[in-house]
Structure formats: C-alpha cells, structure tokens
Amino acid sequence: MTSTEPALQRALDRERAHHDHCRSVLAEMVEGAQEHVVTGEDVSASGADAEALGYRLRSRAEEMRELPPGPLFFGRLDFTEAEAETEGEGDGEGEEDGEGEGGRALHIGRLRITEHPAAPPLVVDWRAPVSRAFYQATAGDPRGVAVRRRFGWAPGSRGESADLTGMEDEHLGRGESRASAIVAREIERPRVGPMRDIAATIQPEQDDLVRAGLGDTVCVQGAPGTGKTAVGLHRAAYLLYTHPQRIKRGGLLILGPNPAFLSYIAEVLPALGESGVRQSTLAxxxxxxxxTRTDDAPAAALKHDARTAEVLRRALYARVAPDAACDLTVPDGSYRWRVPAETLARVVADVRDERPPYTVGRDRVRARIVGYVQERAERRAGPRPHAWLRRVERSRPVAAALDAVWPRVRPEEVLAPLLGDPSVLARA
Structure with missing residues (x-):
C-alpha cells in the first residue's frame, strides 16, 4: 500500500529509520554472539561444563548467522497508558515522536532484537506472551491495545527499509476495527517457491492452536490450503521458544510424507529463528x-492386539519404585536440606497415581522434589532465584534419588524381557 499523504509518509519514514536501526543492532548481535563463543572457550570450568557451554554458544551464533534475509518486523502495538503502567517499564522501546496513543509501543517480528540483554527490546519475538495481543485483540476486547499497526512490505522483500511500502492502523482503544487489506493480500499472494511462514498473518483461531499447552495433543484438520502445515510448524517454533530445554532434551522431529514435501517446508523454521530441527519421512x-526377521502369525497377532499396550504400560510402570526412596540430602552452600524418605515415596506414589506419560512423570517427580526444597529454603532466606532452582534440580543427590525411584528406561529395556522371558510376560 502506498500513499502520498504527508502524515503517512512521515510515519513511514520513521518506521524505515527504526528498521535501519534494528538492522544495525542485529548485525552487532550476530557479531557479539561470535565473540561470546571465543570468550567462552577461555572460561575456566570442568570439561563437561566447558563443552556444554561451548555447544550452546556456538549453536546460538550459528542460528543468528543463518537467519534468512527479510523484514525485521511486521506489526506494532501501541498500548494504552493504563496498560503500560500495569505491564511495567522495560518491555518496549517507547515512543519519542509522540505518534503512539499509549504509554509505550512494541514492534512485533520474528526475532527479539535488543541493543543489550537488559535493554528494552527494539523488536519483540512474535512468540512472546506480550505479542499475543497482536493476534487476539479486538475492538470488543482490546487487551490494553490502543492501536494495532500492520506493515506492508514489497513481495519477496529481503529486508531493505525501502521495501516498507505501507501500513494500516486499527484504533482498537476507540472501538474501531476493520478487515486488513495487508493481511488479505498476503494470504492471497500466489504460492511460488518454498513455503513461507505466516507469523504476520496468523488468525486468532490459529494462534490458539499454536500456543496450546505443551501437554496438549493438537490435531489440525482442514481442507487443502487452509494452513494446517503452517500451524503445525509455527507450533513447533512456539514450543521451542517457550520450553527450549524440555523440547531439546526430548527431541523434536518433523515427519513428512516425502522428501519433496520436506524440501518445500524446510525454510519455515529457520525463518522463525529455529534451526537444527530434524526433518524426516516415515520411510x-x-x-x-x-x-532382521519376520514374526509368524500368532506372534504378529499378539503384538498388534490392543491389550498388549496395557501389558507394556504395566511393565514400564513396574519400574517405578516408591519403596526404593531413601532420605535425600540436598546441598545448598554450607547448608543441607533434607527430604525424608517417606515424603519422597509419597511424591512418587502420587505422581504414579496420576498416570502421566512415563517421561513426564519423571520430570514431575523432579519438580516436586525441587518445590519441596524451595519451600523450605524460602522460609529461611526468602525467594530463590532461577539459577538456584536449576542448580538444585541438576544436583547429583536429586538425580541419584530420581534414578532410584523413577529410573530412565529405554524402550528395548522394557520390550526385550517381555518378548524373551515367558515368566516376565506372565507377571506383567
């Protein structure tokens, strides 16, 4: 969308200048990420710690270097003054030109851009909680948003500021709302080449699916061309952003029908700031x-019987052992926190009765152990920082206690005894 109106032209010039500034800051972020790798190599630590630190820093630097070219933001939220006070300072870059109606403004893009980790962001990641208002706010429920602005970029733009050709404002704080021509054009744009991300055009019902909880199983159904694959990929990107450690620890696999399909969608996650996700086909x-061998008919019938799933479940959960709980002592500097054996056994039994997936149950036991210690530590010394919680949950005594009562198990460790020993199968 283009216009010769002076006010619109001035606003576009300001936004282009902001984009230029964001581009230079992003270049500094990429350079800084590489410098952190060099600095990290000199950090004194154990071999394992140094290796883990180096891997994280190198991965971050590589992700930033491999970001595909494109516009750095596609939207902006101007919040009401009341909402800005509620949210607190430091979440947005603010407005010095008086253009925004509210107390602060946030540009929304595919990647957080900031001059310093502690500085207000120049661009907020579309997956951040505050960004949800961009997709969900309406005139009837503005969610504290005074104005929602959408930016129109030239098709195929590689992120040059001159490619910012238009913008639309919705004054939600005044109860005004309208259909977006920018969104309509983007959705209707012919599909040429690899699949594009839809971060700029996610609809409210799609946003609900993308941001569903980690424990929710989401099945997206619809006619061809309705965005099923795009929603799935954006959900993957959202989960990687929101639960990075849990997702990376368990792994994330994009499974497609054939290599051509995987090639078609290959650029979506990198465009959203996520690289290194494995993609594969069922074959x-x-x-x-x-x-290595083929089952005879009776064995095949047994393995495909639905009752076998319950046998496997019982065999797996038979490894959970509340009775193996012992007194747990967790070091905290010069202090020691004690978790009595009966408390640990009760936690394990309670989680087992909840019947969660096995790995989720193990994580749940760990979280409740840490919560038990945290509650007592905070009674003594006040709130504990996040680093303290991480240190406790990774401590060797907690890991050893967890392995005793809810051990890690590989599938073959459960399956082999069942199929190889009739007495084990009978007990299950």
Missing part, C-alpha cells in the same frame, strides 16, 4: 531400524 525412519 527414512523405518530404514534406520532394518528388519
């Missing part, structure tokens, strides 16, 4: 585990 996954 490729099966090829990783070659068939």
């Amino acid at each position: 490729q996954e099966l090829a990783r585990h070659p068939v």
